[in-house]
Amino acid sequence: MVKRPSLSGWPGALVLLVFLAAAPSFLPVYWVLLGTEILIMGLFAMSFNLLFGYTGLLSFGQGGLLGVGAYTAALLMTHGVTSLWLVLLASVGAAAVTALLVGFLCVRRDEIFFAMLSLALGMMLFTVAHNWREVTGGSDGLPVFSVPPVVLGPWRVSLFAPASAYYFVLFWAVAGALFLWALVRSPFGLILTAVRENKERLSFSGANVKAVRLAAFVTAGALAGLAGFLLCLFNRMATPDMLHWSFSARPVLMTILGGAGTFLGPAVGAAIFFVLEHWVTTFTENWMIVLGAILIPVVLFFPEGIWGTLLHAFRNRRCGTP
């Protein structure tokens, strides 16, 4: 599915980055907020695709790990932790540790069994968030009333203004994407692809398949925790539905929409998802039927996803092959 990403896309990536950085200066506030959400969910979907597109593991429990990050952030902030860096570190750490435990169990199974096991464990995390009312606030969620400012040396930046929240999220989304980029281009990234393509052969040549899968699971989980931390800041609360399987299905849908076989596909899928939702809900509240109606032909006829198909067509034209 995924080829090793080459550096040939760098002019496009640069244009994208300049556009994203300039966006708040010419977009209305509503679109800045939408853009922030796209960046968070795009990061979440890309972290999911490290498992799905690169390692071949369809996880239906990533929402649980995002939720661990979100609840860790909400709990620390409501209990008076004033350093945002500490909150961030703890959220990512908590999600990574949870991913280590969940992954330790999940990586033993393949395909549908892996999907079901990750769903089961994710839903167990959901029931903790939903039912442990004293700590998590139960089904109402855990609101955060004051978000500590970002402290950068002598500067203190409040995240209250939409634009500053956007730039904060943009920084972390880009950092997460660069990290993933370096990871999938590294020898470790090649081993992940080998796990997906032929794990028997890989284990015969001496690799510990379970350990490789676990490492991918923990990495994806830590990034899901980062996305959860950002989502908690953005929504000013952590809610149990972030951990529900239907939330875990979102990065799956976004990845399919954009294309699991390309590096940026899941993030493009997230953008398509939110822009489409915004557009469709202006004239009907039945957005799910439209999403389903779009996904069916994508799965049937464009398994490379919308972004993947476009990229493919573009490359073929440039190379002169039909």
Added chain:
Amino acid sequence: MESLLTNTLNGLSWGMLLFLISVGLTTIFGVLGVLNFAHGSLFMLGAYGTLTVMHLFPSFWAGVLIAPLATALLGMALEVTLLRRVYGRDVSYQLLLTFAVLLVLDDAVRIIWGPAYHVVDPPALLSGTVPLFAHSYPVYRLFLIAVGPVLGLALWAFFSWTRWGKIIRAAAQDREMAEGVGIRVPLLFTLVFGLGAWLAALGGALAAPHQSVGPAMGERIIIESFIVVVVGGLGSFPGAFAGALVLGLLEAFGTTFAGRVQMALPYLLLALVLLVRPRGLLGREV
């Protein structure tokens, strides 16, 4: 003692409904190799269809007869137009295609029947209660407990002894060989998917007087039936029966005794089975 009996009966009646839904799911998986995410939506269509039929002809039995057949037709149309194209593809794409179908069907239900919850009364013959120690127990639930094994046995006899049953099992075991000996496998797959859809919708029709009919019922039941078929063993027929009983009883007793942990119990069961015995209680070696 009394709560023990009530919980057992509650668990059995719920388990039998779960069985009706899961047996269709497991049959489709066993023969077509597709785990149908939209199965819960077909279940829901059975319930809503019964509701509509009961408005036209004021008879519950007319609903039980007509709604599942209509859903089976819809199911066959889905198989011919969509599912057929992904049989050879990766499991995740099959799962995602049926998930997209779920999104469409669930929202279509919301458009056609609205977001409100509906109550369906059991038919006169099965309404009311029977005395049970100092309390009483609804007749309809006892009826469900009886329906499950009867339908299960009928299906089991169908698959074991009839010509059609044998053909289906042959196609499930080796598709190419079945085609080689002249079985029209594509048609057979359509019919099997129709049978699965019929069973799901029958479960929905029979569930209508047991619980309220609402737009969320499909989403809730699909995960439970996934749990049933995995716990029992994917593709295994007696496994679906065992899995449904275990889950039904676990949920009934969990409500009484487990308090807040109750919600996590089905997932705990699913995770345990997947870790210790991934082929399920009665499944074949994978």
